[in-house]
Every structure is written in structure tokens, then in C-alpha cells.
Amino acid sequence: MRAVRRPLVGGILLSAALVAALAGGVALGSVPLPPGAVWSALAGSGRDPTALTIVRSIRLPRVLAGALTGGALAMSGALFQALLRNPLAEPYLLGVSSGAAFGAVAALTVIGPALGTLTTGGFAFAGGLLAIAIVFRVAWTVGRVDTRVLILAGVVVSAFFGAGVMLLLSLARGDVFRSAVLWTMGSLDGTSWNGVGLLGLGALATAVAGLMLSRHLNALALGEEAAAHLGTPVERVKRIAYVAASLAAAITVSVAGVIGFVGLVVPHAVRMAWGSDHRTLIPLSLLGGAVTLVVADTVAQTVARPLVLPIGVVTAVLGVPLFLVLLRRAGA
């Protein structure tokens, strides 16, 4: 028998954890700084220009980008899982990640690294959107989205762009190869305030869509026909939620690369702890995803200084054992 769920307690716990994670992320980084210097740089009274730059132009946008990326991915995953009624659904299901990876790798190899990170991000975003557009076009028949076709089309389009990435990589020069591969592993290196703004839009879109549609997402757990009998405009809900969740995934991929695990596992962990009601699942996933990614990024920067590990690797290595413990407990 299950204890009474207290989503409000969860919200408070996760908010506190997020504040702590953000503080930790600003205090710690790939370059060690004394806490006093960090504090005075934050307060604007610092005399050390290097510390000022590190804290205000690097660490602050980086932790915020991490929080927004994690939050957007977790909410996007929660939406996909609700729409597809499948616990294995994740934000990259519609081919967003491989489409974006193709765009980014194309930008890095064919167009040349000279164009800078903004172009890489722009191409990644375009590639992600292209993949989503193809998948939707295939699954969209006579005013309705066929879920089975959608999943299949997503898998196949992913494979196609994945092959494109391999092709480009096999032809690439050594240094370009390395940066392209690193990009596909996900990284918050060099995140600008522009990136933070863009991520904010993605997180906002998923949060608003998720909360507005939460009662319908709950009803969809019973199946599309049962949800329709409960007054849910099924096709409209699917369209809005798919588009919001995919857009958010495309934005995060274009800013931070491919970061697996968060979108798949955070919503599950939240469900196990605080229940499946989307009115609480969506905001708690936002908080949970934010905490997870900020902590993972801080670990990625500090654990092997001066090396910065790929963040996707850290989320998986830290998260999987934790999740397995949760799974085991829930199953018992």
C-alpha cells in the first residue's frame, strides 16, 4: 500500500534542491575560484575582472541554461509519455536529436567551423525541425495523427539522419570529427545569454502547454477513445502537445546538443514519488529535470578538472543507478 502523496512537499523539496544546485553550479566550475570572489562578482563589487567574467558571463548563463534544458527535456518527456501512453517515450522520439545532430555536423564539417557556434546551433535547430516536419507529414492523415505511424516514422527518420551523420563524420578531418562527436554528446560549454533566452522560450512553451492540457493528458492515460468520451478534444490536444514538446526538444538540442536520460527518467521518478497527475507531474518534472542537469553539469566540470566531461555521459552514469534503485523499490 502506498503512502499519501504530497506533491506540495515535493515542490518545496525540489525547489530547495534547485536553489542549492544553482548556488553550487555558480560556486564551482572548471576553473576554481574562492567563494568570496564568486560572491563579490555576483554582487557586482568584485575587483577581479577575470572572476567577474567567469561568474557573470560564463557560470551564470551556464547554470541557468542547464536548469532550463533539464526542465524542458523532462517536461517534454512527460508530454510524449502521456501522448503515446508509453513509458519508453522520450523527447527525441520524433527524430529531433538525429535531425539536429545532422544539421550541426553538417555545419561543422561542410560549412566549416569558421562560422561559429551560433551557426551550428541554427543548423541544428533547422535539422531538428526538418525531422519533426517529415515525421508529422507522414503520420498526419485526414485530420488525425496516427500514433503508431508517428513512432515508426520517428524511428526511421532518426535512422536516416543518423546515417547522414555517420557519412559526414567518415569524411571529416580529425579535429572537426572530434568537435562534431563531442557535440552529439551534449555540452553546455560556451552557452550565451541568448541561448538562455531561447531555452526559456522552449521551457515556457512546454510548461504552458503541459499545464493547460494537464486534465486532458490525465484522461489520455485511459486511451484516446475513452479520453474523447471524457470530453477531451483528442486530436487538438495531441497536435498542441506534440508540437510544444518537439519544439522544446529541438531548442535544447540546438543549444546544448543531445542530452539523453533526463527526458526519459525524470518524469518516471517524479511519477513514482508523487503520482501521475499531470497538474503536478509537469511542474515537478520541470524542477526535477532542472536539478538533475545542473548537478550533472557541475559534476561534469569538476570531477576531472581541467577536463570537462560530456554532460550526457554524466546524467546517465549518475542517474541510471539511482533510477534502478527507485524501480526496485517501486516494484517491491
Added chain:
Amino acid sequence: MPEPAAFELLGAGVRYRDGEPEALRDVDLRVDAGGLTAVLGPNGAGKTTLVRLLTGVLEPTRGEARFLDRPLAKWPRRELARRLAVVTQEPPPAVPLTVREYVALGRTPYMSPWSAPGPAERALVARTLERTGLGPLERRPVSDLSGGERQRAKLARALAQEPEVLVLDEPTAHLDLGHALWVFDAMRELVMQQGITVLCITHDMNLASRRAERLVLIGRGRVLADGAPRDVLVPPVLEAAYGGSVEVHDLGASGLAVLPTSFAGPGARGGPAV
């Protein structure tokens, strides 16, 4: 002014794909408010298509389908869900839900995106759980329920919609004798005590003859017979619909007992026209 019909089909036909025969054709059916109507028919006769037509999941390719004197296509889904509840044969929920959460989903058509359900809503769900005997199970996961308990939970969810009309698609499938009787008694009680109009698809002719005042027999996409149990459940009518031969025994107040004695093989008479 005459009472509005709960359901009305006017020359309704459904064709799922071009070139295929119609799953339902030329169906004229009027179900008045009040009463328990049971829809019978062989597998593949078009019963589920009929339910989908009556509940607005499917639009007729010919003719018209009306609910409470208004074409179903003109009903906003949410408003429809406050008047019409449907118990279908649906897969188990995709996420773990407690019985209380499951039944509370019946309140979906009354909820707004921003406000949390208040004490009145919670009291209504609690009352519905009590009434259907699910009170002691409210914290249990739906996945742990037995077939009979799950059917009870589905009915409770439908009742939480506070419907005027209730449609059930084979509510006694996979249920044992006692649970099947409970379902029919519950439907009867809803009709008598709350004035809910109930339409139920079933294969259980014996219980239907005992508890429903009207039977509609569907075969090969058409209405083959429509009337009181003793008029519909007669050997020539049943044999024409199902093929083979049947015995019907009148048990007086206990209803009718229908026994098949031979079967002409699948699709021989009653299956879909090919």
C-alpha cells in the same frame, strides 16, 4: 411537448473504407429517455460500430445520428461528456492510478485548466465510490483489481460524469455469474432510481431478457428485431440472426433462457455481409 429522444438514428449507414460493404446500413433507431435497452447480435454484426455512432466517435457516412435532439457532430465534446458517459472495453490505464484517481477522471468534463478540484468535487467522487462499493478499495492501484472490481470502477468513473445517458459496450464480458448479475442490477437501479437512460451492448440474452425492457437485435449491419424481450427472443428471429437452431424457455418472472442447440458455423448467417 414530446420528451426528446436520447438517441435517434435516421437512415444511418457507416462505411469504414471506400469499396467495402457498409458496417451498418439504413439503421433507423429511436431510444427514448428512460429505460434500459439492450443491443444484441452476433460477433461482427455491427454492435460496436453502433455504439461508436451513438456516442459520436464515428460520424455516419449516410443518414444522421442525433443525441437529445441535436446532431452528434454539433455537440461540443465537453458538453456531450457531461450528458453522456460511455463504458467501453478499453485497455488498462497507461500509468499507475489508484481507484480514487481513476474514478476522479470522470470529473474531467467539469474541470478547468487552472483550478484544483474543491471539496465539493472530492465529496462527489467519494459518494460515487461509496455507491459502487469501491470505498474500501479507493487507495488500491487499478492494476490490482479483479475483473469484476475493474468493471465496477469503470462504471463508477462513468457515473462521476453525472450523465443523463449511459452507454455500455459488453459490460459483462469476462465476468462470472454473480458479477454479471451485479452489472445488470446496477444498470436497472440507475434507470429506476436516477432516471438515467441506459443502453447496453451484451451477449447475455438471459440477463438482458430479465432486466431490460427493450431488446434490439442487430445482424449483418441492420436492425433485425426490436421490441420487448418476449417478442425478440423467439427461435425464428434468433435463428435468422445467428444461424443454427436455438431453444427458448420462458421462465416467467425470471425472464427467458436461450440455449443454442446447433450452430451453422462462423459467418453463416449473422456475420457481416460479404
